[in-house]
Amino acid sequence: DTGVSQDPRHKITKRGQNVTFRCDPISEHNRLYWYRQTLGQGPEFLTYFQNEAQLEKSRLLSDRFSAERPKGSFSTLEIQRTEQGDSAMYLCASSLLGTGNTIYFGEGSWLTVV
Amino acid sequence: AQTVTQSQPEMSVQEAETVTLSCTYDTSESDYYLFWYKQPPSRQMILVIRQEAYKQQNATENRFSVNFQKAAKSFSLKISDSQLGDAAMYFCAYRSGLGGNEKLTFGTGTRLTIIP
Numbered sequence: 001d002t003g004v005s006q007d008p009r010h011k012i013t014k015r016g017q018n019v020t021f022r023c024d025p026i027s028e029h030n031r032l033y034w035y036r037q038t039l040g041q042g043p044e045f046l047t048y049f050q051n052e053a054q055l056e057k058s059r060l061l062s063d064r065f066s067a068e069r070p071k072g073s074f075s076t077l078e079i080q081r082t083e084q085g086d087s088a089m090y091l092c093a094s095s096l097l098g099t100g101n102t103i104y105f106g107e108g109s110w111l112t113v114v
Numbered sequence: 115a116q117t118v119t120q121s122q123p124e125m126s127v128q129e130a131e132t133v134t135l136s137c138t139y140d141t142s143e144s145d146y147y148l149f150w151y152k153q154p155p156s157r158q159m160i161l162v163i164r165q166e167a168y169k170q171q172n173a174t175e176n177r178f179s180v181n182f183q184k185a186a187k188s189f190s191l192k193i194s195d196s197q198l199g200d201a202a203m204y205f206c207a208y209r210s211g212l213g214g215n216e217k218l219t220f221g222t223g224t225r226l227t228i229i230p
C-alpha cells in the first residue's frame with residue numbers, strides 16, 4: 001500500500017493557462033476527494049467521487065474547474081484559465097466505502113499562478 | 115451547515131510536557147464523527163485520532179487523547195510527553211454521520227511548536 005499519490009507536487013503557471021493535477025488513491029478505495037488549502041487555512045472541500053460517479057461538488061468549484069475519475073481509479077483535477085486566486089495546495093484523499101471510514105490524504109499539489 | 119472553530123492559532127510546549135489543543139464545533143446533527151489531523155511541514159495530512167459521537171468514552175491513541183464534551187460541542191486534543199516530532203499544524207475536523215454527506219469540515223488549525 002503506497003498511500004495516496006499526487007502529481008505534480010509543484011506547478012508554477014502563468015495566469016490564463018490551464019493546469020491538470022493527477023491523483024492516484026489507495027488501491028481499492030472507492031471514494032476519492034479533492035480539497036483546496038490556502039496558507040494559514042484548513043482544507044476546504046471541493047468535490048468527491050464514489051467509484052467513477054461525482055456525487056458532490058462544492059460551490060468553490062467554479063466552471064473553470066473540472067474533475068474526473070473515468071475508470072473509478074485515478075482522478076484528474078483541471079483548472080482552466082487560471083487566476084492568481086487559484087494559487088493554493090490541492091489535496092487529494094481517498095477512503096473505503098462506508099460512513100465514518102478514515103480518509104487518507106496525499107501530500108498535495110502546490111499551485112502558484114503568476 | 116456545520117462549522118469547526120479552533121481558537122488557538124499557535125501553541126508551544128516544552129518537550130516532555132503536556133499540551134491541550136482546543137476545538138469547538140456547531141451542528142444540529144446527533145450522529146457524526148470528529149477527527150484530529152496532523153500536518154507536518156512535509157504537508158501530508160495524517161490522522162491522529164477519531165471520535166464517534168455516539169461513544170461516550172473518550173478516544174485514546176498512545177500519547178494522544180481527546181476530551182469529547184458532546185453537550186458543549188467541544189473536542190480538545192491532549193498530547194502527553196510532547197516530542198519534537200509532534201511539531202506540526204493540527205486540524206480539528208467534523209464529518210456527518212448521515213450517509214451521502216461525506217465531506218470533512220476543517221477548522222483553521224493550530225500550529226504547535228515543541229521547545230527543546
